[in-house]
Amino acid sequence: AQSVTQPDIHITVSEGASLELRCNYSYGATPYLFWYVQSPGQGLQLLLKYFSGDTLVQGIKGFEAEFKRSQSSFNLRKPSVHWSDAAEYFCAVAQTGTASKLTFGTGTRLQVTL
Amino acid sequence: NAGVTQTPKFRVLKTGQSMTLLCAQDMNHEYMYWYRQDPGMGLRLIHYSVGEGTTAKGEVPDGYNVSRLKKQNFLLGLESAAPSQTSVYFCASSYNPGTSGTNEQFFGPGTRLTVL
Numbered sequence: 001a002q003s004v005t006q007p008d009i010h011i012t013v014s015e016g017a018s019l020e021l022r023c024n025y026s027y028g029a030t031p032y033l034f035w036y037v038q039s040p041g042q043g044l045q046l047l048l049k050y051f052s053g054d055t056l057v058q059g060i061k062g063f064e065a066e067f068k069r070s071q072s073s074f075n076l077r078k079p080s081v082h083w084s085d086a087a088e089y090f091c092a093v094a095q096t097g098t099a100s101k102l103t104f105g106t107g108t109r110l111q112v113t114l
Numbered sequence: 115n116a117g118v119t120q121t122p123k124f125r126v127l128k129t130g131q132s133m134t135l136l137c138a139q140d141m142n143h144e145y146m147y148w149y150r151q152d153p154g155m156g157l158r159l160i161h162y163s164v165g166e167g168t169t170a171k172g173e174v175p176d177g178y179n180v181s182r183l184k185k186q187n188f189l190l191g192l193e194s195a196a197p198s199q200t201s202v203y204f205c206a207s208s209y210n211p212g213t214s215g216t217n218e219q220f221f222g223p224g225t226r227l228t229v230l
Contacts, residue, residue: 009154032217043118043204043221044157051216090156094217101172102147102219104156 002027002093006105014113015083021076021108023065023091032094033074034102035065039087047089050074061085086112116140118222120205126228127195135190135225137205144210146188147172147219148180150201157204163188164210195229202226 003026013019025031032051036044048059055067065076074091091105121136137146144165149157149172159172163182177199179191188207192199206219 004156034218036221043223044206045221046218049216049218094211101159101162102157102217104158106154106156 002031002095002103004091004093004103004105006089006091006108008108009106010109010111012111012113013081016080019076019078019081019085019110021089021091021110023074023076023105024072025074025091025093026072027093027095029095030069033065033067034092034094035059035063035074035076036090036092036104037061037087038090038107044090047076081110081112083112083114086110118205118207118220120203120222120225122225123223124226126230127192128230129196131195132191132193133195133227134192135203135205135227137188137190137207137222138186139188139205139207139220140186141207141220142185143207143220144185145208145219146182147206147208148178148188148190149204149206150174150199151204151224152201160190160203195227197229200227200229 005024034049035047050057050067088107088109090107092102094102118139147162148160161180163169166185169180181189203225205222208219211217
């Protein structure tokens with residue numbers, strides 16, 4: 001069964017600093033990988049996704065993620081964080097093919113200090 | 115185009131009461147899902163549906179029932195609510211990943227349920 005680990009429960013960064021959120025997955029084949037963001041009291045919004053091809057994926061709001069098969073990782077990055085990026089971030093993995101169930105990590109809460 | 119909507123947004127129940135949460139989507143998606151979100155546990159799949167008239171169990175189905183009578187609607191029922199079902203419930207929908215090549219799911223805003 002697939003699984004996702006987000007080792008950092010809470011991260012605090014200063015506005016303007018760079019950000020990297022870690023995500024490790026466990027899945028036998030090439031997975032579908034996602035990053036979602038959840039602002040307080042809101043639903044989840046897709047930031048970016050990886051299905052195949054280029055391992056560096058660009059998303060919305062200036063985020064990017066890199067798929068590294070050798071490390072089973074899909075870390076999320078942003079070169080300069082804005083105060084509005086404060087939210088909870090979820091990494092998710094799905095089986096390829098017809099099965100579509102997403103397995104989510106436990107989330108990383110990002111706090112941005114001014 | 116409203117996307118995925120959920121009704122109600124908030125609800126408080128007493129132990130043993132029943133209720134139904136409604137999810138509606140206007141994107142003509144074949145697949146629909148119900149998740150629950152609890153602190154420190156991420157989102158866990160309760161039930162899902164791959165088409166009108168079909169449902170399947172997810173990771174945490176006990177205590178819940180679902181129905182998909184219309185393609186655009188997916189109902190989640192609690193027959194006898196328990197305090198352990200206090201949670202935030204999210205509905206999501208997607209195209210058939212086997213034909214669309216994507217598992218991208220679109221989420222509703224959530225329903226916050228408290229069971230006393």
